[in-house]
Amino acid sequence: MILKRDPTKALQIGFLALLTISTAQVAWWIADQATMARNHRNRVEILYEADALAVTAILTQATEGLPILMPHLDIDPGTGTAIVREGAIQALSDDAASRINRYTWEGGFFLLVLLGGMAVLTRTIRHDANLRRRQQNFLAAVSHEFKSPLASMRLAAEMLMMRAHGPATQRLGQRILDDGERMLRMVDNLLDTARLEEGKLELRKETLSLRTIADAGANELHERALLNGIKIHVMVKKDVHVYADRTTLETVLRNLMDNAIKACAAGNGKNVRVSAVRFREFIKFTVEDDGLGFPPEDASMIFEKFYRLGDELQRSTPGTGLGLYIVRQLVELSGAQIKAESAGPNMGATITVKWPAAEAA
Numbered sequence: 001m002i003l004k005r006d007p008t009k010a011l012q013i014g015f016l017a018l019l020t021i022s023t024a025q026v027a028w029w030i031a032d033q034a035t036m037a038r039n040h041r042n043r044v045e046i047l048y049e050a051d052a053l054a055v056t057a058i059l060t061q062a063t064e065g066l067p068i069l070m071p072h073l074d075i076d077p078g079t080g081t082a083i084v085r086e087g088a089i090q091a092l093s094d095d096a097a098s099r100i101n102r103y104t105w106e107g108g109f110f111l112l113v114l115l116g117g118m119a120v121l122t123r124t125i126r127h128d129a130n131l132r133r134r135q136q137n138f139l140a141a142v143s144h145e146f147k148s149p150l151a152s153m154r155l156a157a158e159m160l161m162m163r164a165h166g167p168a169t170q171r172l173g174q175r176i177l178d179d180g181e182r183m184l185r186m187v188d189n190l191l192d193t194a195r196l197e198e199g200k201l202e203l204r205k206e207t208l209s210l211r212t213i214a215d216a217g218a219n220e221l222h223e224r225a226l227l228n229g230i231k232i233h234v235m236v237k238k239d240v241h242v243y244a245d246r247t248t249l250e251t252v253l254r255n256l257m258d259n260a261i262k263a264c265a266a267g268n269g270k271n272v273r274v275s276a277v278r279f280r281e282f283i284k285f286t287v288e289d290d291g292l293g294f295p296p297e298d299a300s301m302i303f304e305k306f307y308r309l310g311d312e313l314q315r316s317t318p319g320t321g322l323g324l325y326i327v328r329q330l331v332e333l334s335g336a337q338i339k340a341e342s343a344g345p346n347m348g349a350t351i352t353v354k355w356p357a358a359e360a361a
Contacts, residue, residue, distance in 0.1 A: 015120075018113050025110055029103075036099075146187050154180040178224065185258070203245040203334065207358040210285060211236040213246075214274050217254040221261060225272070228265040232257065235275040241358040242283045248330045249355075253287075255323040256351055260289035267292030267346055282336075282354040290348040299340045303328040331355075 154177060161173035211234070218232040225232050242249065253274070260272040269291030276285035294302060301307050306321040324340075331338045335356055342349040 015117070018117070022110060022113050025106055029106070147184065150180055150183050150187065154184070178227075181224075203248060205243055205245050205334075207241050208244055208246055208249060209238065210240045210242050210249075210276055210283060211238045213249050213253055214285075217250065217257050218274070220254065221257055225261050228261065229270060230261055230264045231271055232261075233271060233273045235273060236285065237276070240276050240278065240283055240285075242355045243358040244334055244355060248334055252327050252330050252353070255327050256287040256353075259323050259351075260287050260291065260349075263289050263291035263293070263349060265291070267348075269348065278357060279354065281357055283357045284352060284354050286350055286352045288348065288350045293342040293345050293347040293349050294340075295344060296342060299342065302340055303338070 157173050157176040157180065161170060161177070164170055164173060214234045214236050218234050221232065257272060257274065263269065264272060267290075269289050271290050273288045274285065275288070276283055278284075303324050305325045307325075328338055331353060337354045338351065340349060340351045
């Protein structure tokens, strides 16, 4: 009954049984080959010794003992001829045929198991790919459905704040706007993820001022940072230019600063710093915070899709775990490099990006 309700369980049990049989079969082949090699060595060794005794007997003309020394030969002392016994040849043929037959059947069974496993695995991979595609389509459709009403709610909240004069109404209106902005960012992340994984994102690269993009991102996040007592310091010179797609660079910087603000809010940090320096043909810019941090061994994992730093952080930090995943995908798509560093929990974090510099920079 359990196997009927759960086909996956039956598949797992079947594969386990086939794996057990295949393992036993391979072990038997190894043992059989080892035994055959040892027996062959012993037979050849005995044959060599018999040949040595036979040659000795011939040289000493003591030919009476030759039939004993070479039982696989028929020797006629009168004519001085010797022929191989038919029984000896038949025994060799029977042994060879037996081994060939056994290895053919066993090898065929083993090959059938491999082909069956490959077929099931291929079907499973295709099913998983179709399921992932349906999930991505669902996320994209739901995200689009969310975006329109959220934009309408934000517009309505802005209109109410413009007409309201009481501090309580202004505070509630601002809360609605902030929550709406957060929801819209989540929706944008979902849409960006879908476009990236479908390969529909096209880059239009141009020479851009990194300082201008960083200032725009800092201004966008200023109010939320201020509510948490966090300051954003943009320490990028005006003559620093990169060769990038504008929307891509804006998304990367905004997500990095947004992630730094979340880390500061969760870890009682107070500062987010954005800096940049020219490094040969690259612009090396960093986003640094003094917030939550992470264990050094998690440096590469924080860019994984939906990855969150432990259950406690999942409860205390808002977000979907897509921001840094999108950042890494966009960075790699742009021919840039990214890495994260932290001395440990509550020690802050630094994310460094090496982006191709503009020729005019």
